[in-house]
Amino acid sequence: MARSLPARLVVGSVFGLLVATGAYAHHGWSWAEAEQMELSGTIRAISMAPPHPTLRVETENDGIWRVELGNPRLTERSGFVEGVAKVGDPIVALGNRSLDQNEKRMKAVRITVAGKVYDIYPERIQTN
Known part of the structure; x- marks a missing residue:
């Protein structure tokens, strides 16, 4: 019909x-706080799939966090491409945490993996 x-x-x-x-x-x-935070840990999983590449990062005291990067093209422009990081690498992520304090999730503006810096959103970095 x-x-x-x-x-x-x-x-x-x-x-x-x-x-x-x-x-x-x-x-x-x-969905994210205005103030930026730094998260240090070890990469436990990497996904480069759209809509946003993500990392699962295990911290020493706070468990597993979801770290979202920029869209695939933006993330690639920062130099963070498939193969530059691997599970087990140390990472420091600078970014904005979810407003929901029960959610371990952040949007990264900069990540440092094994000493190499990737500025995902350089215009949003509040500190150097």
């Missing part, structure tokens, strides 16, 4: 709004 044009428009509009809202929420920084 065919849907009427108004019903299809409503369904399409709702779907479009959901997609746009999700994309905005995902790509913005509104």
Whole structure:
């Protein structure tokens, strides 16, 4: 049975709004604190997959954190490409922590892996 044009428009509009809202929420920084923090640990997993490459970082006292990098192209421009880091490498991540203190998640603006610095978002770095 065919849907009427108004019903299809409503369904399409709702779907479009959901997609746009999700994309905005995902790509913005509104979920993160304004103040930056430093996280030190060991890389336990690396994913270079879109929409954002991520690292799982184990800290000595606080367990496993999810460290999100920039979109794949931005991350690549920083020099952080597949193969430059491996599981077991030491890492220091500078970035903005999730507003949800129960969530061990940060958006990194700079990472230092085995002594090599990668500025993911150089314009957002608040300290050198």
